[in-house]
Amino acid sequence: xxxxxxxxxxxxxxxxxxxxxxxxxxxxxxxxxxxxxxxxxxxxxxxxxxxxxxxxxxxxxxxxxxxxxxxxxxxxxxxxxxxxxxxxxxxxxxxxxxxxxxxxxxxxxxxxxxxxxxxxxxxxxxxxxxxxxxxxxxxxxxxxxxxxxxxxxxxxxxxxxxxxxxxxxxxxxxxxxxxxxxxxxxxxxxxxxxxxxxxxxxxxxxxxxxxxxxxxxxxxxxxxxxxxxxxxxxxxxxxxxxxxxxxxxxxxxx
Amino acid sequence: xxxxxxxxxxxxxxxxxxxxxxxxxxxxxxxxxxxxxxxxxxxxxxxxxxxxxxxxxxxxxxxxxxxxxxxxxxxxxxxxxxxxxxxxxxxxxxxxxxxxxxxxxxxxxxxxxxxxxxxxxxxxxxxxxxxxxxxxxxxxxxxxxxxxxxxxxxxxxxxxxxxxxxxxxxxxxxxxxxxxxxxxxxxxxxxxxxxxxxxxxxxxxxxxxxxxxxxxxxxxxxxxxxxxxxxxxxxxxxxxxxxxxxxxxxxxxx
Numbered sequence: 197x198x199x200x201x202x203x204x205x206x207x208x209x210x211x212x213x214x215x216x217x218x219x220x221x222x223x224x225x226x227x228x229x230x231x232x233x234x235x236x237x238x239x240x241x242x243x244x245x246x247x248x249x250x251x252x253x254x255x256x257x258x259x260x261x262x263x264x265x266x267x268x269x270x271x272x273x274x275x276x277x278x279x280x281x282x283x284x285x286x287x288x289x290x291x292x293x294x295x296x297x298x299x300x301x302x303x304x305x306x307x308x309x310x311x312x313x314x315x316x317x318x319x320x321x322x323x324x325x326x327x328x329x330x331x332x333x334x335x336x337x338x339x340x341x342x343x344x345x346x347x348x349x350x351x352x353x354x355x356x357x358x359x360x361x362x363x364x365x366x367x368x369x370x371x372x373x374x375x376x377x378x379x380x381x382x383x384x385x386x387x388x389x390x391x392x393x394x395x396x397x398x399x400x401x402x403x404x405x406x407x408x409x410x411x412x413x414x415x416x417x418x419x420x421x422x423x424x425x426x427x428x429x430x431x432x433x434x435x436x437x438x439x440x441x442x443x444x445x446x447x448x449x450x
Numbered sequence: 451x452x453x454x455x456x457x458x459x460x461x462x463x464x465x466x467x468x469x470x471x472x473x474x475x476x477x478x479x480x481x482x483x484x485x486x487x488x489x490x491x492x493x494x495x496x497x498x499x500x501x502x503x504x505x506x507x508x509x510x511x512x513x514x515x516x517x518x519x520x521x522x523x524x525x526x527x528x529x530x531x532x533x534x535x536x537x538x539x540x541x542x543x544x545x546x547x548x549x550x551x552x553x554x555x556x557x558x559x560x561x562x563x564x565x566x567x568x569x570x571x572x573x574x575x576x577x578x579x580x581x582x583x584x585x586x587x588x589x590x591x592x593x594x595x596x597x598x599x600x601x602x603x604x605x606x607x608x609x610x611x612x613x614x615x616x617x618x619x620x621x622x623x624x625x626x627x628x629x630x631x632x633x634x635x636x637x638x639x640x641x642x643x644x645x646x647x648x649x650x651x652x653x654x655x656x657x658x659x660x661x662x663x664x665x666x667x668x669x670x671x672x673x674x675x676x677x678x679x680x681x682x683x684x685x686x687x688x689x690x691x692x693x694x695x696x697x698x699x700x701x702x703x704x
Contacts, residue, residue: 198678225483229476230680409675417675421665424452425672426484426682433677 199331199432201359202227202235202274205407206424207396208244211253216241217264223426224272230428233297233331234275236361236392239307239340240290242280245365246398250318254281254288257304262293270299275330279339279363282306287320292337292363294328303328307339308348327355340364343391344377346384353385353444358412359431362391367401374406374419383414386442388431395424413439453585453686455613456481456489456528459661460678461650462498465507470495471518477680478526484682487551487585488529490615490646493561493594494544496534499619500652504572508535508542511558516547524553529584533593533617536560541574546591546617548582557582561593562602581609594618597645598631600638607639607698612666613685616645621655628660628673637668640696642685649678667693 204223209216220237227235239245242261243253255261261280269276275296282291290310294303306322325348327336336352336359343349343362352360366373374391382389389410394403405422413435418427458477463470474491481489493499496515497507509515515534523530529550536545544564548557560576579602581590590606590613597603597616606614620627628645636643643664648657659676667689672681 200678222483222485226480226680226682229479229483231476411675415675416673417677418679418681419670419673419675421663421669421671421673421683423671423687424454424684426480426680427672428480428680429675430678 197432198430199333200230200232200428201390201409201431202230202232202426202428203390203392203407203409203418204235204237204426205393205395205405205420208246208394208398209241210398211243211247213242217268220268220276224268224274224276226426227428228272228274232274232428234277234294236390237276237278237363238392238394239279239363239365240281241278241363244398245394246401250281251288254283256283257293262301265293266295266299266301269295269297273297277337277361277363288318289322290315290319290339292339294337303335303337305337305339307342309341309345311341325351325355327352327357330359333359335359335361338362340366343381343389344373346381349381349385350443353387353442358387360387360389362389364391364393366393366404368404371404371406374408378408379410379414379416382410382412383439383441384443386412386440386444388412395422411435451686452684453587454484454486454682455644455663455685456484456486456680456682457644457646457661457663457672458489458491458680459647459649459659459674462500462648462652463495464652465497465501467496471522474522474530478522478528478530480680481682482526482528486528486682488531488548490644491530491532491617492646492648493533493617493619494535495532495617498652499648500655504535505542508537510537511547516555519547520549520553520555523549523551527551531591531615531617542572543576544569544573544593546593548591548615557589557591559591559593561596563595563599565595579605579609581606581611584613587613589613589615592616594620597635597643598627600635603635603639604697607641607696612641614641614643616643618645618647620647620658622658625658625660628662632662633664633668633670636664636666637693637695638697640666640694642666649676665689
């Protein structure tokens with residue numbers, strides 16, 4: 197049994213839908229060739245994490261970005277998990293959407309832990325996590341800073357998640373998130389985490405790259421350096437049982 | 451400017467040419483979609499590193515394996531660097547061949563540092579390194595154990611190599627080669643090293659995976675865990691000049 201997951205790390209499209217979809221088209225071609233069930237891409241990839249005027253550019257769930265993403269997923273027969281700026285009524289959310297390889301939306305999530313004054317000025321926070329089925333694997337999404345909050349990972353674990361897919365926009369020098377936090381939360385909660393960052397510079401932000409896929413025994417299944425990288429790896433290997441633990445069995449609330 | 455390199459880590463084809471070419475076809479499709487100039491694959495991938503009866507299965511340079519590899523590279527417009535068991539007259543070599551994206555052989559190398567009694571019983575050692583042009587980058591090949599011998603890396607650096615591509619078949623528990631030796635030799639000799647291992651088990655060998663691409667400042671550009679992985683990364687980033695050094699400028703022979 198195998199389950200391949202792809203992860204794309206590259207520069208922000210900086211507001212260009214053409215650049216965004218060209219990059220995703222190439223990455224999905226590669227992911228599909230390797231039999232990946234889904235491709236994970238960065239946070240607010242539409243229109244680009246650090247773009248100005250996000251509220252004016254945000255789109256509704258199911259809007260033009262989603263329609264084009266659904267079509268792209270269907271064309272390649274490979275799912276996609278990706279961040280976008282969502283408008284609903286008067287509110288803007290930092291959201292992630294999951295399409296399956298038939299182009300159906302199978303998951304949607306709004307970032308709970310907004311980071312810093314800029315995000316808090318633009319976005320309203322989400323208030324829930326949810327899970328969906330990814331080829332037999334119960335799966336959840338978080339976004340960037342969320343992953344640094346164990347209670348969110350725990351919520352997903354309690355909901356049965358064995359896989360957490362995380363679009364991110366993590367600036368230099370915060371590689372500790374990839375090196376330490378992601379593998380630590382994977383082993384502490386008994387699940388696999390795929391964390392997909394940008395590379396390069398967008399306005400006043402230089403991203404640290406370092407995208408990573410960590411297994412439930414904290415093994416790093418694939419990892420990126422600072423530059424553009426595509427990773428595809430099988431996440432279905434059996435971890436060392438001696439290293440498997442989960443806080444669910446042993447949590448003593450205080 | 452960018453230069454994308456792909457690296458495939460997966461199980462041995464265990465003597466099946468069909469399995470070998472199917473795996474390479476998928477990996478080259480992915481590599482080409484990401485604009486990679488070449489794909490690096492493991493040592494003695496033909497017929498499989500740990501197969502019995504290697505002398506009977508070995509083929510001449512330019513034989514059927516090479517003809518099929520050349521065609522595959524041309525079909526995808528992406529080069530390939532891969533290990534095979536070479537027969538020349540009465541001798542068998544542990545060799546690597548490089549084809550460009552037009553299917554021309556651009557490089558050929560015979561492993562100098564044979565590892566352990568089994569390899570020494572099967573293969574004759576090579577006696578030279580060589581370099582070739584890979585889209586403007588002077589490039590050399592080494593094979594597995596070779597990379598642990600600094601004089602071989604130095605020979606390539608003296609010949610102007612800025613990139614060393616290394617098919618390998620590295621068993622558990624030797625991840626120190628990927629974690630330490632490859633990045634150390636990259637920074638000590640001022641070049642990029644891509645080291646492509648197997649995953650999984652073949653006969654009495656379990657491979658440790660951990661394929662890696664390390665930059666001239668020792669930055670790990672992409673890294674694999676224990677399982678099947680495809681990596682594609684841009685190797686043309688500018689390393690931190692403060693971290694760049696080369697022993698060529700300062701070598702005092704004793």
